[in-house]
Amino acid sequence: xxxxxxxxxxxxxxxxxxxxxxxxxxxxxxxxxxxxxxxxxxxxxxxxxxxxxxxxxxxxxxxxxxxxxxxxxxxxxxxxxxxxxxxxxxxxxxxxxxxxxxxxxxxxxxxxxxxxxxxxxxxxxxxxxxxxxxxxxxxxxxxxxxxxxxxxxxxxxxxxxxxxxxxxxxxxxxxxxxxxxxxxxxxxxxxxxxxxxxxxxxxxxxxxxxxxxxxxxxxxxxxxxxxxxxxxxxxxxxxxxxxxxxxxxxxxxxxxxxxxxxxxxxxxxxxxxxxxxxxxxxxxxxxxxxxxxxxxxxxxxxxxxxxxxxxxxxxxxxxxxxxxxxxxxxxxxxxxxxxxxxxxxxxxxxxxxxxxxxxxxxxxxxxxxxxxxxxxxxxxxxxxxxxxxxxxxxxxxxxxxxxxxxxxxxxxxxx
Numbered sequence: 001x002x003x004x005x006x007x008x009x010x011x012x013x014x015x016x017x018x019x020x021x022x023x024x025x026x027x028x029x030x031x032x033x034x035x036x037x038x039x040x041x042x043x044x045x046x047x048x049x050x051x052x053x054x055x056x057x058x059x060x061x062x063x064x065x066x067x068x069x070x071x072x073x074x075x076x077x078x079x080x081x082x083x084x085x086x087x088x089x090x091x092x093x094x095x096x097x098x099x100x101x102x103x104x105x106x107x108x109x110x111x112x113x114x115x116x117x118x119x120x121x122x123x124x125x126x127x128x129x130x131x132x133x134x135x136x137x138x139x140x141x142x143x144x145x146x147x148x149x150x151x152x153x154x155x156x157x158x159x160x161x162x163x164x165x166x167x168x169x170x171x172x173x174x175x176x177x178x179x180x181x182x183x184x185x186x187x188x189x190x191x192x193x194x195x196x197x198x199x200x201x202x203x204x205x206x207x208x209x210x211x212x213x214x215x216x217x218x219x220x221x222x223x224x225x226x227x228x229x230x231x232x233x234x235x236x237x238x239x240x241x242x243x244x245x246x247x248x249x250x251x252x253x254x255x256x257x258x259x260x261x262x263x264x265x266x267x268x269x270x271x272x273x274x275x276x277x278x279x280x281x282x283x284x285x286x287x288x289x290x291x292x293x294x295x296x297x298x299x300x301x302x303x304x305x306x307x308x309x310x311x312x313x314x315x316x317x318x319x320x321x322x323x324x325x326x327x328x329x330x331x332x333x334x335x336x337x338x339x340x341x342x343x344x345x346x347x348x349x350x351x352x353x354x355x356x357x358x359x360x361x362x363x364x365x366x367x368x369x370x371x372x373x374x375x376x377x378x379x380x381x382x383x384x385x386x387x388x389x390x391x392x393x394x395x396x397x398x399x400x401x402x403x404x405x406x407x408x409x410x411x412x413x414x415x
Contacts, residue, residue, distance in 0.1 A: 004029065004040040006373070006400050011051040012381055013367060014346075018048055023373040026399035030369055042402070044395055046377050050386060052349075053366050054115020054146075054374035054398065055326035056356035059211070059244055059272055059310035061153075062102040062119035062138075063093075063131035068315040079216070079281050082317040083156070089317075090127035098134035105314050106142060109324035111404045113376040113393045116147040116362060117324075118211070120180055123167040124156040132171045145403050147362070151178035151211055157185035158195045165198065172206050179203045180211040183224040192224050200231045203240075209360070210241045211272075215248035218282055218291065222248035226260060229267040238268030242359055244310070245274055246295045247282050257296060261303045270359040271305055273297055273351075274312035275332040277319050297337035301347065308359050309333045309351040326352035327390040334387065345383055373400035 020037025121131030152171035282293020313319035376393035396404040
């Protein structure tokens with residue numbers, strides 16, 4: 001066996017075992033009993049603290065991130081207002097400006113332990129393909145620090161504005177990794193269906209995964225999720241389709257929701273909840289008992305659906321808060337989905353690690369021999385503390401190389 005290039009000593013795994021993690025080049029080669037790992041040029045002493053695999057964020061609007069200070073003060077905060085207020089900004093987009101804003105957020109995401117990010121770029125007549133070009137340019141720049149995909153996103157629908165479909169087809173030719181649809185923005189039910197079917201036709205013709213923002217509304221009449229499940233089965237695209245938000249599922253009457261959840265499970269569609277943005281945007285017209293806006297996370301899980309969570313927005317036209325921390329996302333998910341019991345904490349952590357990795361097809365993922373050496377070393381010793389404090393990792397490792405460190409010094413007067 002080749003000599004180790006990195007050893008993490010006294011690493012605590014989620015099951016409580018304390019091991020030495022041996023890494024050779026970009027792979028984990030062994031988990032040895034504490035103190036028995038071979039020496040290496042780079043050594044980290046985890047001191048019995050928690051080590052977790054790298055975080056996976058499958059949904060982040062990188063082209064619009066950090067636009068908060070450019071937005072008018074008197075906006076309403078609704079989804080439609082966010083769309084309209086972004087139009088003049090899109091018309092002024094430059095590749096350089098998008099890359100500067102997105103790089104700031106990507107760097108922060110790495111500090112917070114991200115090993116995979118799927119970045120969304122709008123394609124429409126206002127911004128054209130500037131966002132796609134900017135994010136594609138960052139893909140190579142960040143290739144040594146994290147796995148990174150570009151999703152071409154139909155934020156303004158496909159058939160509301162002339163030229164959008166042609167922009168999407170050109171984005172595919174330029175090399176995007178994912179087609180991301182937004183059917184609910186269309187003006188009619190027929191166009192919603194056409195939107196979904198067109199995205200599937202383009203994806204299957206080019207062997208691309210699909211990611212939809214589906215039924216991101218309080219309206220119980222929204223039905224794009226059912227169309228997506230049907231198209232997934234018809235295309236044989238099981239395991240290659242993610243649906244985000246699906247807030248309308250919570251507005252359905254219960255018998256219908258049960259039936260839709262069954263169809264989601266049968267079609268192998270992955271549901272991605274984005275708790276922060278749903279809490280902010282949804283339920284605005286409710287009075288008295290205001291809905292949380294998130295989808296039926298617990299019911300989906302109980303039915304056997306695959307559910308993950310992601311950080312949708314960071315200081316953009318729709319959400320003035322946010323840091324690209326998947327621990328923070330998991331913490332919010334635990335709150336809104338009532339997953340605060342011990343098993344629930346494990347579940348929400350899975351949503352941003354192992355389950356999210358499966359959803360995007362990361363095969364060599366995890367803390368085991370043969371896996372990619374992508375992991376985070378913390379200064380807490382258990383999952384509950386990681387979620388309570390949501391700290392940045394002490395060390396972030398990507399492909400066997402330390403890519404970020406965070407050290408905190410606190411002084412407190414005690415007398």
